Amino acid sequence: MANRLMDPIGRLMGLRYKSHPWHGVEIGPDAPELLTCFVEMVTTDTVKYEVDKISGYLKIDRPQKYSNVLPALYGFIPQTLCAKKVAEYASKKSGRAEIVGDGDPLDICILAEKSITHGDILVRAIPIGGFRMLDGNQADDKIIAVLKNDAVYGEYTDVEQLPKLIVNRLKHYFLTYKDLPGEPRDCEITHTYNAAEAREIIEASMEDYRQKFENLDTLLSEV
Helix, strand or coil: CCCCCCHHHHHHHHHHCEEEEECCCCCCCCCCCCCEEEEEEEECCCCEEEEEECCCEEEEEEEEECCCCCCCCEEECCCCCCCHHHHHHHHHHHHCCCCCCCCCEEEEEEEECCCCCCEEEEEEEEEEEEEEEECCCEEEEEEEEEECCCCCCCEEEECCHHCCHHHHHHHHHHHCCCCCCCCCCCEEEEEEHHHHHHHHHHHHHHHHHHHHHHCCCHHHCCC
C-alpha cells in the first residue's frame, strides 16, 4: 500500500536508525485482520506513557494519581489516524453531528495471558471488537484485540465471546483513567462493537493516515 515505507531507502534507514513507531513500522500485510501494534503501556505501569509524535521516543505523560489499573496492554496501531473517515463513521453510528477525529493514531488494547513487563515493544494482535468512545466532540475509538497465539485469549474471535467482567473492566478504565475528583469530563462510550465493525474502523483509520501522510515517502527519500 502507498503509505507503507517499503522503498530501499526506507529499509536502509531502518537498519541504521530506530524506526518511528507511528510512521516507520509496518501495520502488516494482513491488516485489518492481523495487526502489528506498538505497546506503550503494560498492566503494571503506574505512570502514563505515550509516544512523542516528533521523535518517536516513549515519554512520560503523567503519573497515575489515582487507583486506575490498566487491564490490558495498551498502545496504538501504526500508520493509522483518527481523522475525517473515523469521525464520519462515529457520527453516522452515534447520530451525533460535528464529530471530529482526535488527530492521534488509533488506540488498541490487547488481551494477553502472560505478564509482559515493559512497553516500547511491537506485538501482533487480532482485533475482536472495540468501544466507540467520544471525548467531547472527538472520536477516540478503542480497539479491543487479543495477542496472536495467546494460550488463553487466542481462541476469542469476537468481543461478544469475552466474559462480561473483562469488557466492563476495560470500559471502566477508559471512562475513568483521566478523571480528577471534582473535575467531570465530557467522555462517554456510546457503543461496544464487534470484530467486523472494528475492522471497518481500522480500514477507515488507515485511509485517514494515507490522506494525511501520502507524501511522507517522498519527503523521506529527499532527506
